[in-house]
Amino acid sequence: MSSTWVPDVxxxxxxxxxxxxxxxxxxxxxPAPHAAVAIGPHVLDLKVLATHGKFAELFPSLKGKDNVLSxxxxxxxxxxxxxxxxxxxxxxxxxxxTETGYPEVLRxxxxxxxxxxxxxxxxKMHLPVSIGDYxxxxxxxxxAYAVGAMFRGPQHALQPNYxxxxxxxxxxxxxIVVSGTSIRRPNGQILLDPTAELKQPITGPSRRVxxxxxxxxxxxxxxxxxxxxxxxxxxxxxxxxxLLNDWSARDIQTWEYIPLGPFNSKNxxxxxxxxxxxxxxxxxxxxKAIENKTVLQDYxxxxxxxTVFDIELxxxxxxxxxxxTTISRTSSKNLMWSFPQMIAHHSLGGCRMNTGDLLxxxxxxxxxxxxxxxxxxLSKGGKEDIMLYGMDVRxxxxxxxxxxxxxxxxxxxxxxxxxxxxxxIETALPL
Amino acid sequence: MSSTWVPDVxxxxxxxxxxxxxxxxxxxxxPAPHAAVAIGPHVLDLKVLATHGKFAELFPSLKGKDNVLSxxxxxxxxxxxxxxxxxxxxxxxxxxxTETGYPEVLRxxxxxxxxxxxxxxxxKMHLPVSIGDYxxxxxxxxxAYAVGAMFRGPQHALQPNYxxxxxxxxxxxxxIVVSGTSIRRPNGQILLDPTAELKQPITGPSRRVxxxxxxxxxxxxxxxxxxxxxxxxxxxxxxxxxLLNDWSARDIQTWEYIPLGPFNSKNxxxxxxxxxxxxxxxxxxxxKAIENKTVLQDYxxxxxxxTVFDIELxxxxxxxxxxxTTISRTSSKNLMWSFPQMIAHHSLGGCRMNTGDLLxxxxxxxxxxxxxxxxxxLSKGGKEDIMLYGMDVRxxxxxxxxxxxxxxxxxxxxxxxxxxxxxxIETALPL
Numbered sequence: 001m002s003s004t005w006v007p008d009v010x011x012x013x014x015x016x017x018x019x020x021x022x023x024x025x026x027x028x029x030x031p032a033p034h035a036a037v038a039i040g041p042h043v044l045d046l047k048v049l050a051t052h053g054k055f056a057e058l059f060p061s062l063k064g065k066d067n068v069l070s071x072x073x074x075x076x077x078x079x080x081x082x083x084x085x086x087x088x089x090x091x092x093x094x095x096x097x098t099e100t101g102y103p104e105v106l107r108x109x110x111x112x113x114x115x116x117x118x119x120x121x122x123x124k125m126h127l128p129v130s131i132g133d134y135x136x137x138x139x140x141x142x143x144a145y146a147v148g149a150m151f152r153g154p155q156h157a158l159q160p161n162y163x164x165x166x167x168x169x170x171x172x173x174x175x176i177v178v179s180g181t182s183i184r185r186p187n188g189q190i191l192l193d194p195t196a197e198l199k200q201p202i203t204g205p206s207r208r209v210x211x212x213x214x215x216x217x218x219x220x221x222x223x224x225x226x227x228x229x230x231x232x233x234x235x236x237x238x239x240x241x242x243l244l245n246d247w248s249a250r251d252i253q254t255w256e257y258i259p260l261g262p263f264n265s266k267n268x269x270x271x272x273x274x275x276x277x278x279x280x281x282x283x284x285x286x287x288k289a290i291e292n293k294t295v296l297q298d299y300x301x302x303x304x305x306x307t308v309f310d311i312e313l314x315x316x317x318x319x320x321x322x323x324x325t326t327i328s329r330t331s332s333k334n335l336m337w338s339f340p341q342m343i344a345h346h347s348l349g350g351c352r353m354n355t356g357d358l359l360x361x362x363x364x365x366x367x368x369x370x371x372x373x374x375x376x377x378l379s380k381g382g383k384e385d386i387m388l389y390g391m392d393v394r395x396x397x398x399x400x401x402x403x404x405x406x407x408x409x410x411x412x413x414x415x416x417x418x419x420x421x422x423x424x425i426e427t428a429l430p431l
Numbered sequence: 432m433s434s435t436w437v438p439d440v441x442x443x444x445x446x447x448x449x450x451x452x453x454x455x456x457x458x459x460x461x462p463a464p465h466a467a468v469a470i471g472p473h474v475l476d477l478k479v480l481a482t483h484g485k486f487a488e489l490f491p492s493l494k495g496k497d498n499v500l501s502x503x504x505x506x507x508x509x510x511x512x513x514x515x516x517x518x519x520x521x522x523x524x525x526x527x528x529t530e531t532g533y534p535e536v537l538r539x540x541x542x543x544x545x546x547x548x549x550x551x552x553x554x555k556m557h558l559p560v561s562i563g564d565y566x567x568x569x570x571x572x573x574x575a576y577a578v579g580a581m582f583r584g585p586q587h588a589l590q591p592n593y594x595x596x597x598x599x600x601x602x603x604x605x606x607i608v609v610s611g612t613s614i615r616r617p618n619g620q621i622l623l624d625p626t627a628e629l630k631q632p633i634t635g636p637s638r639r640v641x642x643x644x645x646x647x648x649x650x651x652x653x654x655x656x657x658x659x660x661x662x663x664x665x666x667x668x669x670x671x672x673x674l675l676n677d678w679s680a681r682d683i684q685t686w687e688y689i690p691l692g693p694f695n696s697k698n699x700x701x702x703x704x705x706x707x708x709x710x711x712x713x714x715x716x717x718x719k720a721i722e723n724k725t726v727l728q729d730y731x732x733x734x735x736x737x738t739v740f741d742i743e744l745x746x747x748x749x750x751x752x753x754x755x756t757t758i759s760r761t762s763s764k765n766l767m768w769s770f771p772q773m774i775a776h777h778s779l780g781g782c783r784m785n786t787g788d789l790l791x792x793x794x795x796x797x798x799x800x801x802x803x804x805x806x807x808x809l810s811k812g813g814k815e816d817i818m819l820y821g822m823d824v825r826x827x828x829x830x831x832x833x834x835x836x837x838x839x840x841x842x843x844x845x846x847x848x849x850x851x852x853x854x855x856i857e858t859a860l861p862l
Contacts, residue, residue: 132563133605138691159689160630165620169691170601170698174564174783175656184657186780189596189728199591203728203779225606225700226615227860249780258590260569260600261692267601268780269656297620297634299862348634349617349680349699350860352605429658429781431730 002097003413005107006117009040014408014417016040017096020089021275021418022074022240025123029115033072033126038275038419039096041120048116054105058095061087073130074276078220078239079355085220085239086280125274127178128242129218129356134176134270135346136214136246136360137168139337141290143363143373150381163294166337166345168362171246172267176358179243179274179421185209185399185428186268188252205428206249206265208382209397212363213315213373213405215332216244216272217339219357226350231302234340237353241282241309243273243405243421244360250376250396272358273405273418281416285309285409290336299348300341307338311409313364315373320400323390327378330371332407334364399427433528434844436538437548440471445839445848447471448527451520452706452849453505453671456554460546464503464557469706469850470527472551479547485536489526492518504561505707509651509670510786516651516670516709556705558609559673560649560787565607565701566777567645567677567791568599570768572721574794574804581812594725597768597776599793602677603698607789610705610852616640616830616859617699619683636859637680637696639813640828643794644746644804644836646763647675647703648770650788657781662733665771668784672713672740674704674836674852675791681807681827703789704836704849712847716740716840721767730779731772738769742838744795746804751831754821758809761802763838765795830858 003009004017015021015038025036025043034047046069049055056063061084068076077085095106106113138144144167148157161167177183186209189201220239223229229237246266253265286306311332318324337345342359363373372378375396378386385393397403402424408417434440435448446452446469456467456474465478477500480486487494492515499507508516526537537544569575575598579588592598608614617640620632651670654660660668677697684696717737742763749755768776773790794804803809806827809817816824828834833855839848 133603161620161632161686161689164630164632165687167687167691168694170603170694172564172601172782173604174785174788175781177656184781187659188780189592199595201592201595201728203730206780225608226857228618252780255592256596256598257690257692258592259688259692260598261688261690263599263601264776264780264782267777267782297632299634345695346698349619349637349683349695350606350615351603351695351698354605357605426657 002099004039004096005098006039006042006096011412012415013040014415014419016413016415017093018410018414019277019281019416020092021277023128023275024073024126026126027118027123035069035074035077037092038120042117043120043123044092044096045116045118052105052112058091058102058105059088073356074128075130075356078129078218081221082236082279085278089278089280125178125180127176128274128276131173131176131356131358132354134171134173134358135168136171136362137166137337137342138362139166139335139342140362140364140373141336142334142367143365143377146365146372146377163292166342168342168346169261171270171360175267176270176272179271179419181271181423182426183247183269183271183423184426186249186252186264187428187431188249188264189255190251191255194254201255203431206252207396208250209425210248210250210375211315211403212246212248213313213328214244214246214363215311215361216242217359218242218276219353219355222354223347223352225352228347228350229343229353231300231340231344234343235279237343238279238339240276240278242276243407243418245271245403245405245421245423246360247271247423271421271423273421275419277416277418282309285311287333289338290334292336299344302338302340307340308333308335311407314406316404317388317394318402319388319390319392321390321392323388323392325388327386328370328372330364330366330373332364334366335361397425399425401425433530435470435527436529437470437473437527442843443846444471445846445850447844447846448524449841449845450708450712450847451523452708454559454706455504455557457557458549458554466500466505466508468523469551473548474551474554475523476547476549479543483536483543489522489533489536490519504787505559506561506787509560509649512652513667513710517711520709520711556609556611558607559705559707562604562607562787562789563785565602565604565789566599567602567793568597568768568773569793570597570766570773571793571795571804572767573765573798574796574808577796577803577808594723595728597773599773599777600692602701602791606698607701607703610702610850612702612854613857614678614700614702614854615857617680617683617695618859618862619680619695620686621682622686625685632686634862637683638827639681640856641679641681641806642746642834643677643679644744644759645675645677645794646742646792647673648790649673649707650784650786653785654778654783656783659778659781660774660784662731662771662775665774666710668774669710669770671707671709673707674838674849676702676834676836676852676854677791678702678854702852702854704852706850708847708849713740716742718764720769721765723767730775733769733771738771739764739766742840745837747835748819748825749833750819750821750823752821752823754819754823756819758817759801759803761795761797761804763795765797766792828856830856832856
């Protein structure tokens with residue numbers, strides 16, 4: 001991979017030339033949200049780039065469609081399909097490369113470069129896609145096992161269906177927010193003593209606000225309603241990936257979730273990273289999923305083993321006293337089901353997957369307890385303190401805590417990452 | 432209520448002058464979907480009506496906003512709020528009334544009337560709203576009890592949370608279709624013998640495709656994320672109501688739903704009526720909900736008893752041999768939770784309710800087994816035949832069966848209804 005002429009691109013940046021993730025920005029000179037890519041500490045404003053006279057020639061796959069870069073979400077671009085994403089990403093890499101064949105377009109074009117190449121800190125990031133439906137899966141085997149064992153004992157940790165199908169449920173799309181959005185602690189119905197004979201809930205702020213460390217997958221081309229997506233063709237329907245923090249209120253969850261699943265415990269907020277890493281960028285980081293000894297149904301057989309990605313994931317907590325502790329480090333490879341399998345299963349009965357739809361992996365935890373993707377696991381069900389810098393402790397989140405998720409892969413100089421996925425817990429509204 | 436000058440409006444029509452439901456049509460002369468209301472066997476094309484010179488004067492609350500009637504969904508109109516809906520409906524009633532004060536606008540205006548007043552059979556109905564999120568509740572007490580008793584016995588029919596909060600779960604918005612759309616039988620994972628020690632599912636067409644008779648509620652004005660909607664203010668957030676058939680595949684459901692709730696068993700399709708009956712039109716049909724002896728949390732206290740509507744609901748099945756049987760008759764009053772309570776609960780933790788979002792009541796069954804809103808109940812869990820005309824029987828749906836739901840209330844000449852909510856089961860795709 002060649003290097004870039006863009007200044008200040010450190011070898012440690014997750015936004016190397018090998019990445020070129022897409023996002024939606026607004027800028028001081030153009031407050032209407034529109035498309036950009038990240039490169040080092042900068043963004044390349046694609047709406048501005050599209051004004052160049054040679055744009056149509058450089059990006060033939062966007063011929064007559066370059067307005068997709070001026071829209072307020074990446075949906076229209078995502079809908080163009082994987083080959084177009086590949087072409088556009090490659091051409092942007094070419095333009096930003098030190099040995100670019102088109103130095104006159106951007107590298108040596110002072111006027112356009114100054115308009116199009118902006119410091120990331122000068123732009124505002126928006127939700128990258130308009131999300132019609134959000135589905136959260138439960139493919140993180142170690143998380144599913146640990147939480148199941150906590151509630152039902154190790155013998156019955158996993159339900160009988162777990163190894164036969166990627167368990168998932170419909171989430172709430174209306175409260176998915178971009179990184180940096182504050183998260184208000186939810187009020188909800190809580191059963192303070194679940195063991196009491198008389199079940200008498202109270203209403204108040206959740207005392208067990210938690211995180212869920214997840215990878216999110218964004219749909220590119222839709223299928224027709226009634227027509228499933230084959231597992232071997234699912235890659236064509238994937239636009240890219242985001243980091244996802246699926247905030248959860250465990251006390252609300254315990255009381256509400258039987259028999260129809262989590263509801264208010266989840267629908268108050270989910271945070272995604274501002275940058276969508278395109279599917280192609282992650283190809284070099286494929287690895288084996290967690291082994292599943294169950295004989296799979298045909299529609300879930302992929303015919304390959306390297307079906308998940310090895311992305312290093314980290315979770316930081318910063319307390320109101322500004323002490324920061326990395327409370328978890330794991331890898332996104334800790335999944336028993338791949339996104340193509342999730343897509344094939346989701347659409348098996350004909351469910352339509354629309355462009356921009358978000359699929360969450362489910363909480364990702366590694367086999368070691370230190371690799372847990374939730375405080376529920378790190379605190380052993382809320383029973384043990386998690387030690388933080390500054391001699392502070394947590395079992396669940398306090399008001400003012402800031403959670404930051406990062407995900408990166410690749411060598412220095414060629415790193416690929418999502419940027420941060422950050423949220424701060426605000427005090428609950430008075431009832 | 433006065434009568435209408437519109438011809439052929441039978442006393443039995445659900446589209447009396449007292450109703451004026453809103454929908455989205457396309458017409459032979461204007462294929463772009465746009466707004467209309469129903470009156471008897473006709474529709475009044477509101478996009479055409481808006482071209483009248485006096486429109487702005489007659490509809491002052493739509494001043495500068497009459498383009499909402501030309502849009503392909505009712506969302507922008509719904510977002511204007513309940514007072515605007517009330518004004519617009521009243522003025523349309525005035526224009527269509529025999530004693531209209533503005534006979535020159537429509538009644539005596541041959542040219543406009545011929546363009547704007549069209550036979551329903553000449554227009555195509557579309558999905559009335561663009562639905563961002565769909566939530567299905569479980570407020571039909573008799574259904575919840577009957578199904579619970581079937582699986583867990585009468586002692587444990589209802590979960591302890593049932594009388595404390597309106598149980599609900601997130602559904603799938605992408606597969607909600609308008610009445611008349613064919614429904615393909617879903618393939619799915621099925622455990623043929625759930626009692627066997629070794630759980631070995633197969634993949635194939637669902638053998639237990641069922642209906643769920645529901646009332647749907649459509650959101651008007653949104654709340655801000657993080658700010659709940661008070662139960663006493665929830666009416667201001669309701670645009671209107673539709674009939675809803677939440678098709679269900681019971682065998683897929685049994686295998687998949689523990690622990691995170693129904694998924695592929697529900698997300699293949701849900702059908703809604705083409706006409707949205709505005710909240711105001713149903714006001715005269717308020718009645719008491721099913722008594723709940725549990726002391727409610729404050730945020731669920733409405734301070735009134737007439738919180739649900741008494742709408743007569745009917746379910747017809749037509750076999751491929753064209754024999755039609757009404758298999759269920761009940762009332763929408765058979766709910767333990769009202770829509771304002773569902774909205775207050777849904778938003779308690781700050782969940783944003785967007786304009787056009789759909790809330791389903793959950794299956795509505797009456798206390799008598801003949802009043803069941805699902806085949807699961809009518810066939811006692813698939814164990815008994817439901818007798819049909821033509822000496823045919825069903826436990827669940829066969830390919831080619833057509834299900835029609837109707838809902839009406841009010842006296843002849845002032846009837847209010849939704850039109851039909853129809854769907855035909857098509858053969859599953861080969862795997």
